[in-house]
Amino acid sequence: MLAQGATNARYLPTGHLVYARGQTLMAAPFDAQRLELTGAAVPILDGVMRANSSGPSSQWGFSRSGSLVYVPGNISSEAELVWVDRRGTAQPLRVPVRDYAIPRLSPDGGRLAITIFENKPDIWVYDVRRETLTRLTFEGYNWNPVWTPDGTRVTFTSYNNGSSHLFLKPADGSGAEEELGSAEVATLTPQSWSPDGQVLTLSGLQASTRSWDVWMLSREGKSSPLLQTRFTEGSGTLSPDGRWLAYVSNESGAYQVYVQPFPGPGRKWQVSTEGGTEPVWGRNGRELFYRSGRKMMAVDITTGAAFGAANPKMLFEAEYEPMTTVFAGQNYDVTPDGQHFIMVRGKETTAASNNPFMSRSAQQINVVLNLFEEFERRVPAKQR
DSSP states (O other), X not given: OOOTTOEEEEEETTTEEEXXXXXXXXXXXXXXXXXXXXXXXXXXXXXXXXXXXXXXXXXXXXXXXXXXXXXXXXXOOOEEEEEEETTOOEEEXXXXXXXXXXXXXXXXXXXXXXEXXXXXXXXXXXXXXXXXXXXXXXXXXXXXXXXXXXXXXXXXXXXXXXXEEEEEEETTSXXXXXXXXXXXXXXXXXXXXXXXXXXXXXXXXXXXXXXXEEEEEETTSOEEEEEOOSSOEEEEEEOTTSSEEEEEXXXXXXXXXXXXXXXXXXXXXXXXXXXXXXXXXXXXXXEEEEEXXXXXXXXXXXXXXXXXXXXXXXXXXXXXXXXXXXXXXXXXXXXTTSSEEEEEEETTOOSSOOOTTSOTTOOOOEEEOOHHHHHHXXXXXXXX
16 A cells, blocks of 8 residues: 555656545655655645546546646535436435445335445445435445345445455345456446346456456356457446346447347347437336436337337436446436436536536646656655
């Protein structure tokens, strides 16, 4: 462990480790041979934007010549959870304002599993009826909750001891975590269980190709790629009857939502028409929801002798937090009756941008030249 509460660390050729803590960039001398800090960290820049409600992503980068580029913004990462009906009317949940992301409703709609990003991400469970919020995970970095079909346990990604793992834990916190098998990928994001609880779909980011694919993992821990092409696929979510897979792909040159038989083979259908991400099935299996920028879209689905999809229709348009990585899941969920959505609303977002992959508060990009010279003056690197 080098620095607590730090994100987006990068090593510079000057012998420094630079990382973000909140909206502040910190620099510390670092020995790359011994893999240790050789001096105290010093703040070098304040007011660097951090992505709202979708993870600890600080918006900055360095060039090898010493130029710094960053998005300014002293933006709070606080957000609120809101119920939204099909007309777009919003009602906040009675929970404290925090850095929420990736809400998942239990099969009966009575509980909500949610990731809260603070000093580190953890899974919490909200009881809808009692309006109580209880922490579920404690060790490691934990996110992306997915309920088991019977609603008794929560599946999640955990990063600990230098690698990603998949765990199951009783939703009431009464038992120990159970580790599942893992696919041969750098990042694992659980998406959905089959109705019988025997197969888990995953979005996987491969370290070798830096490409997202759709994987599946059996209850026994055996993994295999489900969709793996030269394009990028992810957010693979199973229909309530387990016969169909909705996913996102950029094969057309734009992000679109597709459906194909599960586990295949068979033809695929493009469901979205003007771009789409974050597909979520209605619990009755007759609707498929997705997001297109600021729009919440719905598509009527038929799955009789053959699959069929009607033209998409917009339910509402509003400013709610998207997933920062479009292939890694959904930043909302739908109630069992299909009449309400649980959404994440940033407390300091504006309608300044329609880009669904960037915080809405971003107005400009700043560049600082020759910052390496300033490093040498303020934070001398101790070479050994």
